[in-house]
Amino acid sequence: MIIGHQARTTAEPGTGAPSTAELTDAEVDRLFRALADATRRDIVRRTLTSEATISELAGDYDMSFAAVQKHVTALEAAGLVVKESRGRERIVRGVPERIERIQDLLRGFEEIWRGRIGRMDALFAEDSPTTG
Amino acid sequence: MIIGHQARTTAEPGTGAPSTAELTDAEVDRLFRALADATRRDIVRRTLTSEATISELAGDYDMSFAAVQKHVTALEAAGLVVKESRGRERIVRGVPERIERIQDLLRGFEEIWRGRIGRMDALFAEDSPTTG
DNA sequence: TTGATATGCAACCAACTGGTTGTATGTTAG
DNA sequence: CTAACATACAACCAGTTGGTTGCATATCAA
Secondary structure: OOOOHHHOOOOOOOOOOOOOOOOOHHHHHHHHHHHOOHHHHHHHHHHHHOOEEHHHHHHOOOOOHHHHHHHHHHHHHOOOEEEEEEOOEEEEEEOHHHHHHHHHHHHHHHHHHHHHHHHHHHHHHHHOOOOO | OOOOHHHOOOOOOOOOOOOOOOOOHHHHHHHHHHHOOHHHHHHHHHHHHOOEEHHHHHHOOOOOHHHHHHHHHHHHHOOOEEEEEEOOEEEEEEOHHHHHHHHHHHHHHHHHHHHHHHHHHHHHHHHOOOOO
8 A cells, every 4th residue: 555654744843843743754653652651651641730840750650860861851752741941950741732643643543444434334325225 | 640550450461452441551552662663553554444464565565574574463462453364364454443442541641631721720710700 | 296375483683772870060058 | 169959961781673584384276
């Protein structure tokens, strides 16, 4: 069906994480990979409800400060959180728009197979008049 | 907020991919990781619309048969596709329920921050009677 | 049986991940 | 200034990933 799927979307805007605009394959990769870790999912959940410093986050997981810091960096690269400097601290906040973006992506998948079902319905409709 | 987040759900049902039942952290990991690759996303898209053999899939990507085979194995382990034997061929089909499951997960995230907004609305409601 | 096709699987490899420790730098408190 | 705190970052390491090739096995076609 598709061979050059790695060059589907527009060029990379700079490996950053823009809020609007199409996502490149690499960005979608980063997005899903960032969520493929329970600690990172938990950090996202946490920072969606209330902001937290890296120290606060690090205090709640059974790993080093540096490890948590790297998780936050991965989430930031994926655009799932943003960091803001406040004095010597870094405030981490979840980015709901990014979650919605993933939902959009999956809705795309959903439409694909809904489309298949729709076609099946059409076939049934040719046989029986009231196939709901 | 949560420390023992790795032991939230029920025990693993056998590293398989059941259609119903709660997903363990490890299963969610596998699910997101499986989607963190453009080739695998493309295979899922393809097999959601129409089934395909491994050979057919392998023919469309610029990599070896074995590589595509491993991608399919990863997707199968994540429950995103199922394989069925038909003679010497293996028919690969996408599993829409699994996509829906991820949507459910993300909807959980959405509710978290919607909850925050809801609380903000409540605060505004105390000040002005017709906010929204 | 023979040959072509479709798959499965193991061994191998480079690159990446997810953790560690150590050190440097910037910021706040006395 | 000095000490404590918060962060950044580099180096290191074991395990995983994503690709390869080669070989074994099963099925289909003559």
